[in-house]
Amino acid sequence: MRVRADMPPGHVRTPGYLRGKIGWVERTLGPFPNPEQLAYGLNAQALPLMRVRFSMAEVWGDASETPTDTIDAEIYSHWLEPAEAPHAP
Amino acid sequence: MPHDHHDHLSPSGHPYRPDDDHPLTYWQQMEIAVRELLIEKGVTTAAAINAQIEAMDARSPAHGAAVVARAWTDTDFRAALLEDASAATRDMGFDIGPMRLIALENTDTVHNIVVCTLCSCYPRNLLGLPPDWYKSRAYRSRTVKEPRKVLAEFGVSLPDTTTVRVHDSTADMRYVVIPHRPAGTDGWNADDLAALVTRDSMIGTGLAKSPDAA
Numbered sequence: 001m002r003v004r005a006d007m008p009p010g011h012v013r014t015p016g017y018l019r020g021k022i023g024w025v026e027r028t029l030g031p032f033p034n035p036e037q038l039a040y041g042l043n044a045q046a047l048p049l050m051r052v053r054f055s056m057a058e059v060w061g062d063a064s065e066t067p068t069d070t071i072d073a074e075i076y077s078h079w080l081e082p083a084e085a086p087h088a089p
Numbered sequence: 090m091p092h093d094h095h096d097h098l099s100p101s102g103h104p105y106r107p108d109d110d111h112p113l114t115y116w117q118q119m120e121i122a123v124r125e126l127l128i129e130k131g132v133t134t135a136a137a138i139n140a141q142i143e144a145m146d147a148r149s150p151a152h153g154a155a156v157v158a159r160a161w162t163d164t165d166f167r168a169a170l171l172e173d174a175s176a177a178t179r180d181m182g183f184d185i186g187p188m189r190l191i192a193l194e195n196t197d198t199v200h201n202i203v204v205c206t207l208c209s210c211y212p213r214n215l216l217g218l219p220p221d222w223y224k225s226r227a228y229r230s231r232t233v234k235e236p237r238k239v240l241a242e243f244g245v246s247l248p249d250t251t252t253v254r255v256h257d258s259t260a261d262m263r264y265v266v267i268p269h270r271p272a273g274t275d276g277w278n279a280d281d282l283a284a285l286v287t288r289d290s291m292i293g294t295g296l297a298k299s300p301d302a303a
Contacts, residue, residue, distance in 0.1 A: 013207060013259050013260050014259070015206050015207060015233075015257060015259055017206070017233065029189075029261070029262065032260070032261045035260065049260060049261060049262075051191075051262075053254075059233075060234060065234070065235045065237050065238065066237060066249070066253065068252060069237075069252055069253040069254070069255070070252065070253075070254045070255065071233055071254075071255045071256075071257060072254060072255070072256045073256075073257040073259050074257075074258075074259050074260035074261065074262055075259075075260075076260070
């Protein structure tokens with residue numbers, strides 16, 4: 001999956017350094033109310049939350065300390081789009 | 090500042106630190122005003138607020154250590170913990186509230202470390218209050234980029250054969266690391282093992298203590 005590369009203003013729980021990066025779903029966590037709506041007191045829609053795993057090489061490129069180390073982060077489904085995903089090691 | 094001691098050392102050899110006395114901030118005043126209003130209007134009581142503060146203070150890394158020690162000694166519990174850490178810790182009798190917890194197991198080839206880059210998410214209900222450095226910008230920004238350097242500064246040097254997995258606790262889950270069980274502890278009971286489990290080892294910035302260091 002690829003994290004959307006958008007940079008919208010407001011309360012967003014998708015870290016900027018992961019936007020546009022490709023990772024694979026490590027596990028799914030079930031539906032959670034969308035924090036981007038919760039933060040403004042709106043009726044929050046329940047969205048699937050995924051734990052997505054990225055390689056350091058994908059996130060930091062040549063600047064990565066050890067390319068095969070990984071970063072896992074929880075990303076809401078509306079922030080993910082299909083991608084030619086790398087295979088889990 | 091009238092007294093600037095930045096370049097000087099105290100008689101104990103440590104740098105002077107400025108006093109942190111300061112007038113109440115806007116938000117501190119707001120907290121006092123709201124709290125007093127809630128009490129005045131009978132919504133809550135001073136005793137109820139005190140009880141909640143005491144409950145928060147009573148949470149400590151000892152709870153997490155008991156969970157880890159049980160995972161080391163009870164294979165069924167370990168499996169249940171890795172499957173659903175919220176349910177397993179609740180079954181063990183810990184009141185973790187609505188917290189959704191994931192346990193991450195360190196092995197011979199994997200080392201896990203937890204950070205929250207967006208704020209400072211931390212499993213307070215199981216580990217108590219987070220250390221100040223966990224909330225620092227330096228820890229939060231550096232751990233995702235150079236975890237091995239950060240680990241080395243905590244005194245943990247890992248071989249290249251170990252994969253470092255950074256976990257950015259950005260949303261609804263909280264994390265606890267199950268450190269690797271130290272060598273030389275065969276036959277130890279869970280209570281003795283729990284004394285080897287440090288707070289940092291459950292964040293991933295440390296390792297469990299070895300028996301001779303305990």
